[in-house]
Amino acid sequence: MTDTAIPLAKQAPEPAGDPQQARAALGRLRAEVGKVVVGQDAVVSGMVIALLARGHVLLEGVPGVAKTLLVRTVAAALDLDTKRVQFTPDLMPGDVTGSLIFDARSAEFQFREGPVFTNLLLADEINRTPPKTQASLLEVMEERQVSVEGRARPLPDPFLVAATQNPIEYEGTYPLPEAQLDRFLLKLTVPLPTRDEELGVLRAHHQGFDPRRLRDAGVRAVATAADLAAARAAVQQVSVADGVLAYVVDLCRATRVSPSLELGASPRGATALLAAAKAWSWLTGRDYVTPDDVKALARPTLRHRVRLRAEAELEGVTADAVLDSVLATVPTPR
Known part of the structure; x- marks a missing residue:
């Protein structure tokens, strides 16, 4: 209807x-x-x-x-x-x-x-x-x-x-x-x-x-x-340092080896996280992306792109909890 x-x-x-x-x-x-x-x-x-x-x-x-x-x-x-x-x-x-x-x-x-x-x-x-x-x-x-x-x-x-x-x-x-x-x-x-x-x-x-x-x-x-x-044109001009690009890649790669996940984030997930972080950094008044921008968008961008193992679900583990663990273990660039 x-x-x-x-x-x-x-x-x-x-x-x-x-x-x-x-x-x-x-x-x-x-x-x-x-x-x-x-x-x-x-x-x-x-x-x-x-x-x-x-x-x-x-x-x-x-x-x-x-x-x-x-x-x-x-x-x-x-x-x-x-x-x-x-x-x-x-x-x-x-x-x-x-x-x-x-x-x-x-x-x-x-x-x-x-x-x-x-x-x-x-x-x-x-x-x-x-x-x-x-x-x-x-x-x-x-x-x-x-x-x-x-x-x-x-x-x-x-x-x-x-x-x-x-x-x-x-x-x-x-x-x-x-x-x-x-x-x-x-x-x-x-x-x-x-x-x-x-x-x-x-x-x-x-x-x-x-x-x-x-x-x-x-x-x-x-x-x-x-x-x-x-605004979209301006977001395209937001700069991203190589270290931040590598941080996005490392976060997504870490989901692929997490013992709690049977499916990690794909390269499309990495490009989505980058796009979302650029938009958020511009909205907050900056023309460059920081690691904190990436962290802020990691859960909403990746939570639906990962799949929990059955045993992790039985233990009450959530996708957000796994992503929090990934964010805590992957080194943040300076």
Whole structure:
């Protein structure tokens, strides 16, 4: 099931503008999202990092922690188009990417675009649909295009897939294969709010806040696709010392020999960690990457790219705990 009452996707303009203004605009975006998405600053920052690095995000959290609201608010604050697909066991690949429809008037087949033709695609409960439909997103996420009958149809730019999944429900779910997990730049854990934050949520609802009416809640566009394009261009200019590059490689190689893991991070994981660290360093006001930037992004970038051994899972070991151990043992460059 898809949302259809959404404007057509916008193409981002050519990179232009002042990088300082773009950084300020993205800072305002984080603050604007924080108006309605309470206590999720780290997750909001992760969404911005993914947009800067042209990546995708997997959001994991129990129901009711505002995962869907987060994506809709980011789109509204960036003035981007968004569509939502509710993934279900009976969803077909064509329901996601689009399909050829026979037009009786012209006696020809016409391509009808699916919901992926947008800027921010919310793939809700992605692990509730069978592998065949999950696989329909592989080309979309990697190549940013849809191929039908030998013709490639490019997607709008910017384009981001934000997929959600529930970590506690296993009945009727289809775990994402490693090849698809590897397409996500970040896996962000959406935590439950603190007591004070939850009180704030209740006060807002008591005063009339409606998550389906973001404009009435005061959410406005504080950044544009032009700001994002300028920011992406600036991120490309962030410098990385050879020692930091080697640190990224050593961290990923260490996961491949960890006794708790049967699958470590691939070279794609190393490039993802580098891209995320560059975006974060630029967001924080620097034009160079530090080892601390790499450490800060290691868990969200690598936690879904490693696989625990069965005996480690039985002992209660988590991917984050293994990554913490790797970070503690791999020497940090000076």
